[in-house]
Amino acid sequence: MNKIGFIGTGKLGMPCAEAMASKQHHVTGYDVAGHMSHQIHMQDSIKDAVRDRDIVFVAVPTPHDPDYDGRAPTAYLEPKDFNYDIVKDVLRECNSVMNSAQMIVLISTVLPGTVRRELEPLVTNTRFVYNPYLIAMGSVAWDFVNPEMVMIGTEDGDESGDAKELISLYKTVIENDPRYVVGTWDEC
Numbered sequence: 001m002n003k004i005g006f007i008g009t010g011k012l013g014m015p016c017a018e019a020m021a022s023k024q025h026h027v028t029g030y031d032v033a034g035h036m037s038h039q040i041h042m043q044d045s046i047k048d049a050v051r052d053r054d055i056v057f058v059a060v061p062t063p064h065d066p067d068y069d070g071r072a073p074t075a076y077l078e079p080k081d082f083n084y085d086i087v088k089d090v091l092r093e094c095n096s097v098m099n100s101a102q103m104i105v106l107i108s109t110v111l112p113g114t115v116r117r118e119l120e121p122l123v124t125n126t127r128f129v130y131n132p133y134l135i136a137m138g139s140v141a142w143d144f145v146n147p148e149m150v151m152i153g154t155e156d157g158d159e160s161g162d163a164k165e166l167i168s169l170y171k172t173v174i175e176n177d178p179r180y181v182v183g184t185w186d187e188c
Contacts, residue, residue: 001025002169005053007046007090009035012107012133013059015141023173028053046090047097055103055169056094057131060086062108081111084118091122098126103162105129115153115185129154129162130185149179153188 002025006017009031021027021039029040030049036042043049050056062082068074087108094104104126106119115130130153135143150170152163163182170180181188 002172003028003052003054004169005029005050005056006040006059007031007049007056007094008059008061008108009037009040009042010059010061011137012135012140013057014040016057016059016107016133016144019141019144020173025169025172046093050094050098050102053102055105055166056098058087058090058094058104058106058108060090060108062087062110081114082109084110084114087119088122091119095123095125100126103127103129103165105131105166107131107133112186116155120155120185127162129166130188131166132188145173145175147174147176147178149181150174151188152180152182153185154182155185157182157184157187 004020004025004027006013006027006029009017009029014035014037017027017029018037018039027040028043028049030043030046062084064082065080067077068080098104104123109132120128132151134147152166154163159182167180
């Protein structure tokens with residue numbers, strides 16, 4: 001049994017956290033919206049949610065500009081990145097209370113280069129992995145335990161260490177036999 005934390009228990013985080021809890025992992029969670037769950041132990045702060053956790057997953061929003069909401073063609077608009085302010089705030093706060101024995105895993109969507117350029121520099125006290133989930137919002141719980149593949153990004157793309165630890169956790173939760181692809185943060 002692993003001790004897992006989830007920061008962000010909305011449409012993506014809650015079904016994934018509950019899936020891990022259903023496989024006998026001890027899961028804590030935190031969300032600014034104050035979500036409730038009968039399967040995970042919701043906490044009142046990030047500090048409480050990450051305390052003594054082996055692995056902490058971050059599943060917070062990376063909103064896009066409102067002009068890119070799909071209502072109209074965007075080819076004429078200047079390209080814009082996602083907004084990473086929430087992710088940055090969460091990473092800073094997690095970093096302030098976590099240690100080198102713990103691992104933080106970002107599952108929120110970010111564009112290539114963002115982890116290395118903007119996010120990883122905020123994480124100095126703990127280990128950092130980028131693990132984007134390929135999940136449709138209508139079927140999160142099923143997609144999480146039955147992925148076609150799992151992408152795991154580490155600084156150098158090494159398949160040992162943090163990637164191996166994360167794969168070991170997923171093998172206790174995932175119900176099919178997906179392809180695991182380990183690469184750098186940028187590749188993932």
